[in-house]
Amino acid sequence: MASFEEEDTPLAAAAAAAVYVRRGLKGSFSKPKKTRILTIANQKGGVGKTTTAVNVAAAMGLAGLNVLVIDLDPQGNASTAFNVDHWEDASGTFDVLLDGETIADMMSPAPGFESLWVLPATLDLAGADIEMITTVAETERPFLLKNALEVFLADHEMDYVFVDCPPSLGMLTINALAAVSEVLIPIQCEFYALEGVQQLLRTIEFAKERLNPDLDVSTVLLTMFNSSTNLSQSVVGEVRGYFGDKVLDTVIPRSTYVAEAPSFGQSVMTYDPGSSGAVAYLAAAREIAERK
Template sequence: EGMLPRPGRRRVLTVANQKGGVGKTTSTVNLAAALALHGLKTLVVDLDPQGNASTALDVDHRSGTPSIYEVLIGEVTLAEAAQPTEQSPNLFCVPATIDLAGAEIELVSMSSRESRLKEAISSEILDQIGVDYVLIDCPPSLGLLTVNAMVAAQEVLIPIQCEYYALEGLGQLLSNIELVQQHLNRELRVSTILLTMYDGRTKLADQVTNEVRNHFGDTVLKTVIPRSVKVSEAPGYGQTVLAYDPGSRGAMSYVDAAKEIAERGAQMEKGSST
């Protein structure tokens, strides 16, 4: 596989949208696999108690497995909880177990409750392993777990499903991001919007696509992820679609999206260094 530009500084992207079923997990694992298969060391952090990203990457996430929960409560380091994956030697995953379901409440009474993930992610260990990309898969809510993800990241990636009500609730997400920017993480910005589950046979899909592009401009990736049975089947085999059917349109579109993300990052770095 060809190489993608390696970021000068590790990129941490939070994949967020408080709506469920819009393609957060699917996009997290497949973009991560695409980056990893193109030579970039990538860590997926599963921050959803449902553990769908852990399932899709086929990593152990039975209750009691060292997971993001133990990381958040300070029992293990991120590196200790990270597991290798079968998808690529460059792809690692910190799993989520059902124990994370209680974290939203447990965190409330903890010190620096909004920045516990940030502290774990900025640890020297990640520098030592040389992780290039961290992708955080958020739960479908705007609670403390998602806030932790936004505090830990430089960038937010918002997947938007090409469906009715695609933009509904987005205002709430954006105002939460603004609050985090103002109070907790100056650096945070929405760098990437990814249109998912595009069905070219429907007029609606094009309407939504146009509406999102008019509203968000260049933040929206040129690549659109098509609705594809292969994409939805892959997690059932503990695989990303890149391993399950590398030649499929779904797999190729995630590779294209990952390339755009990596190349934009390189472009941004150039811009900020001159």
């Protein structure tokens, strides 16, 4: 376990943060009236989609809410971060989308959590687009995840479902957009932060018009903020100017513990709850919970 001391955080502030996290987790996050289903999408790679899905879900789970994380990325990074088997013979999202298996049968409880489950992504998910084209009628292809989720939610009480998307706008992401009512867009605080966002928004608009009238970009989260650069600061201003109040007040700082946690099969919420990254993800999760 890492100490509370972090290069960019004075010890006293970090210790205070750890207390805040513990108190925060004991306090109740408000339970949504009905299941909230969020897709975490951005076709740009490495912007913090998985880190956001994992840590916001972990915060909700630690607060006692029922949470399902659907790993829709063949890389399986969210499954790795929750230490859920997605290697060789494992089953998961592919089997749900293309082999008629149910989410209930394919999901696994995340070790260390009492109310958090993961539908893992196996490598064969990389071939899902092609498999869909050859085996599923064109009109049904976008709705494979939506149909499976409807069956699952009919007899499982979930507070939150998070869908972690791959860095593309292919049929897997389309399935995610057809299945949810909210999109959460993580945006990395770096040069060209908004590059590609127009294309993402056009895809979301397409999905809303053709597949899912309930779809809405509810949340934008700024990630990997570096307080020592003016660039990060100017990106925050640019993104707030563009997306207005969809942008959470909380900004996620760059933190080594956030990057390190998955290699221990953990979220940063459990790996180092006192770190600046964990505190920020908890605050982001609370904002999400309180916004609806």
